[in-house]
Amino acid sequence: MPATPAAIAEPVIQTRQVRKTFAAVGGHDRCVALAGVDLDVTQSEVVVIIGPSGSGKSTLLRTLNGLETVDSGTITVAGRKVTDQRTDLPALRADVGMVFQHFNLFLHKTALENVALPQRIVRGRSRSQAEEIAMSFLKRVGVDDRRDHYPSQLSGGQQQRVAIARALAMHPQVMLFDEATSALDPEMVGGILDLMRELASEGMTMAVVTHEMGFARDVADRVIFMDGGGIVEQGAPEELFDGARNARTRQFLSQIH
């Protein structure tokens, strides 16, 4: 265990020896997606996970709220054991906000309904209360003037803003970002990153999978480099970006810059 003061408090996310394999396409072998991952994220920490595609970073993120199952190991998030069969996963997920690459807004609902509906049916809030909260978050992410638009009538950047508002309106204890800017037009990326930066500065606990190295450098408390289903190297951004010890890390970073 690291001896930093932050680690003394109960971590918001803790994984121990998480392994996952899946059947290879057309083959007999099983691909290793996660090869025994230990990860701790403490309160208000912003952890950015980088790595080549297929390194397992998205898979790791998706195991944290049980969207992916694991073969072995333990995961504890927001005080609940995700890997325990008896855990109420919907209740856990309500406390864990997730933002996807492709937004995953409900296509048959307006922006306002997207943000209000989960509050109503999962949190049990009244319609008026849910809509009031929804409007305050839509305003905060800058799309309150699009409240009655359907996702198909919004740009990618606007859809992602609504998706972030939908997650925040549940008042999550931790936010997971799974390549939140990868599907956006370049001119939309900056605005979403600014929003994430703002959230981080307000003390939100965040686990972020991204290819935006500038964001990782500026915002992350800790950067984790993953390859081959495992954590290869981690550290403060300047440590990792300017003084990577591992050859694979250095090679990856040289390809990116």
Next chain:
Amino acid sequence: MTFLEPVADWIVGVYNFRIVALYADEFARGITNTLLAAGASLALSLILGTLLAALRLSSNRLLSALAEIYIQVIRSTPLLLQIYIVYFALPLLVPATARWPELWIGILALTLHTAPYMAEIIRSGIQSVARGQIEGALAVGMTFRQRAQHIVLPQAFANIMPALLGQTAILVKDTSLLSLITVFDLVAAGMLLNSERIKPNEGFLSVAVIYFAIYLLLLLASRFVERKLAGPAWNKATA
């Protein structure tokens, strides 16, 4: 005006609406029974069809196989035969049904017949809902039931409205077979007029026009329901 007289005579000769008006009560009864049979069978077959679709998609092999066998048995036998089996054989199996009105028997037979077709349409609709929609619902903490009720089924039904309209149109027309087990439906009303007056146009053309009008109403209703389920932008979203 004299040149119009032969035209008017010809029209009355081909289609004498005065005779049709004499049978207004019979046509009203026929429309009522046709709409009752179609409406009740539609509602029941959508419920049973959704259940069958859920069974077909179930990970339980036995339930899935049972649903599939039922669907194939119904699809491979004629509707008229199914109606006769329910009409003549059911009272032997379940004596209480012997006192049922013919209309109830007809609704039961049409429901048992239509549900498998609805099930296959609904199954394709459920499978058409994008994985991302389900993940979005999972991620905010919705339970299976909440996902089904608020996300998957509304989108599934919006996607399949054209196919459901087609199957419903077939169901409406299939109600005409109930006249063979003495339900006084639209076709029975047309038959009565024709057999009493020997006026096939007044009898059967009127019935055809009424069926067409019912179809137009269904078309409007399907567009309305699609909007209700998925909003006005739905076609743009899926196009």
